[in-house]
Amino acid sequence: MKCFWLGTWGAGAGGVPGAIEVLQDRDRYVVLISAVDDPGTPTHLKCQIGFANDAKACNLWRSRGFPVVDAAIRLSGGSTIEVLSPYFANSENRMRYGDLLLSIDGVRFEQAADSTQQLSASYRQYKETPSTSKPATELQRESVQWQPARSLVKKAGAAGATIDASAARKPSLSPLASGKTVVADVWTGVYEDPAEPGLPKSAQRKIVDRRAEHGDAAFQFSDIDVLSMRIELGKSDPVKKGLRELIAPLNFPVPPSDPGFTFEVATSVIQVMLLRYGRMQEAEGGATADYQSQHELVVRLLVGKVDSGGSTYNDLAVHAPAIFVDNPWSKVIGRELQGFEKCLAAFCVGQDGARSRLNPDGGLAGGSGSRPLSDITRIELVDLVSNDPTSNGWPLLDIRSPPDEGEWKLPQRPGGLSLMESNRKDAAWPGWRIEDFGTQVQFDGSLLNRLWYELNLFDSIQATPIDNRGLVPAWISAVCKVDDLTYQSPPGSPAAQVHVTFHAPDAAPRGWQKLCDLLGPDNLTRDVSDWYRSKFSMTLTGQDELYGGHSGG
Incomplete structure (x- = not known):
């Protein structure tokens, strides 16, 4: 009652x-x-x-x-x-x-x-x-x-x-x-x-x-710490079908006329990323602006616009079909205004029986100090929000990653590593390599040239609304600009692998459950050797126009 x-x-x-x-x-x-x-x-x-x-x-x-x-x-x-x-x-x-x-x-x-x-x-x-x-x-x-x-x-x-x-x-x-x-x-x-x-x-x-009411659609992020895992899902027909289902929200009907293209997944290599944002604020606020922090678990795909009846990718953008955060205000903005189906999660340290939840700034809930990103051992989907420092949600991801050791490198180009240069195994940004695309993907002639010159810029594409509120859908396009990038790649030994177990609780959102389906029941637990760490700052600026690439120089 x-x-x-x-x-x-x-x-x-x-x-x-x-x-x-x-x-x-x-x-x-x-x-x-x-x-x-x-x-x-x-x-x-x-x-x-x-x-x-x-x-x-x-x-x-x-x-x-x-x-x-x-x-x-x-x-x-x-x-x-x-x-x-x-x-x-x-x-x-x-x-x-x-x-x-x-x-x-x-x-x-x-x-x-x-x-x-x-x-x-x-x-x-x-x-x-x-x-x-x-x-x-x-x-x-x-x-x-x-x-x-x-x-x-x-x-x-x-x-x-x-x-x-x-x-x-x-x-x-x-x-x-x-x-x-x-x-x-x-x-x-x-x-x-x-x-x-x-x-x-x-x-x-x-x-x-x-x-x-909500201010400009422009945000500044700094002190970002990332662990990114590259996972190849394969090129089978079931995988292709599953990837199309993952990006289905992008291909909503656009009355009164056909836009002339559909969104397609450009590569079956996905990224599963664990992040900490040390400082998030409005872009125009400066050093004295209000700021907040958060942890994030996100799945990223690379999508392109393909002409109706064609096979050429005219533009590429990053799409996030599943995303989990521990900051409730970030969750609200993401779901309402940015097209991210953010769900509330707890980011925990410790092992079974003694797990503790972190605050969004990395400190222990109910405690002090900050724990490194590599200390996180589990991400849980929150059901009942609690101030209890112990974890109490449904597991999404168990993770064991190497400690924060090794050299942090600068990218070889001022604007970041280019897609072509990133064919090397120690490449850190943007996370996809030319080898990931295969021969079945054809690009517009100027696309790779734009990526070569402007890889510190990338586009993001989402769709709203994410729920059934009966309003007209819209594409949410944003430009992300990366600065102050350093990165760290694994040394290649088995001890440097990231060990993960994916979980798909019934309460998890559609995108995460579909990812676990694509991984397959025999591959939910795996050792990931293809990963990298990176640290950087970034601005995200919302666009009224649908993205269409940038002019390279």
Whole structure:
């Protein structure tokens, strides 16, 4: 049985009356902070920010138009709800991890069996996704109204219920002010998930400026540490079919006319990469900008645009069909605005029975100091978000990699190793070699020339929306520029191999499960000798135009 607790208060931050609703389904919680029309008799709510400790439920609420973020949520002392989620404190530009963001005291989930009390408060939200014509600067937005079913409603006295919010600069908790807020009225009862939303779609869809709410689609990443494994899947017909299925989201229908090309996988060599981003921030912010960190596990394919009825690859771009991160804010941006089907994961050190989860900055959760990337031994898909430093998810990848030793080399060309030069076995960037393509792949005549001169630039291609929110799909194209690259290749001994075991839990996303299918049940555990380490910085800049290569010089 799902229960709700709804509390309201008078004019809060910005002079707007507010409401906070807690939904409980056993140990699963959702907390919604909203503006409300009438705190005494709430009819319309507008959720401004929310939190969920069920990772899949968080995705579902976002697809409904609720700005919900993953967070650890726990019931403490029988009547206090505590929410722990990363945030920026006042006067700090480094994100905090694992700290208490807000607590609600006096939460008691009660029902009135013979209740005649009614509570018809509905949520007025909007679903959004990048626009088809200008995905880097515009959003298509659709208004929706969700009417949850509530029963056994009891209007309880506030009974001293209070909310205590940290002094968070980002995210904004408005209309909840920092410090203590006294709740004026409380309703409790039984809750059912809302059915299909109201409001006619055609009359409520509009185009808005993405930059006004989310800033520019340009990001700066520095102190990036990477372990990349190159895996050859083979060239059999089942592999070719599976690779087409992996990139199926890119080949969505484009009414009213055929775009004249399809995306195809250019090589059966894929990359499985483990990364740590030491610093992620908006590109224009400079050294004083707010920044955050994350770990990432990503599968990368190289795709090209092939003319309809032809076999020539006109352009190449990197596509990520599966990606896992431990920063919930990065997950939200990736899923909503960039076309990355990011899932929340835990990156753990140690062995079975004694695994500990790392914070996004590499420090032990609940501890201090930073552990090297090579210490990570398991990546787990998160089901229930917890602040517990021990691991508790579904395994995705077990990994044992050599320690951080050896010489870090500079690339031989100022702009990075070219695709042609990277035929050597010690090549580190961009991770694909000319030998990977085979004779069946034909390129546009100028393509290799562009790659020769500009391999420190590469294109990324994704598609939105990644869920069934009923909005028009769009290609998300971005240019990535790599700087300050150094790399390290294995010395060639068996001791330098990376030992991995892939796992495909039922809850894993489609892309990861398909990858495990392509690897085959007999090859999920393997020793990878074809790998490299690299360190670099990078800018990612979203484009309104679909990528089409760069002019080489």
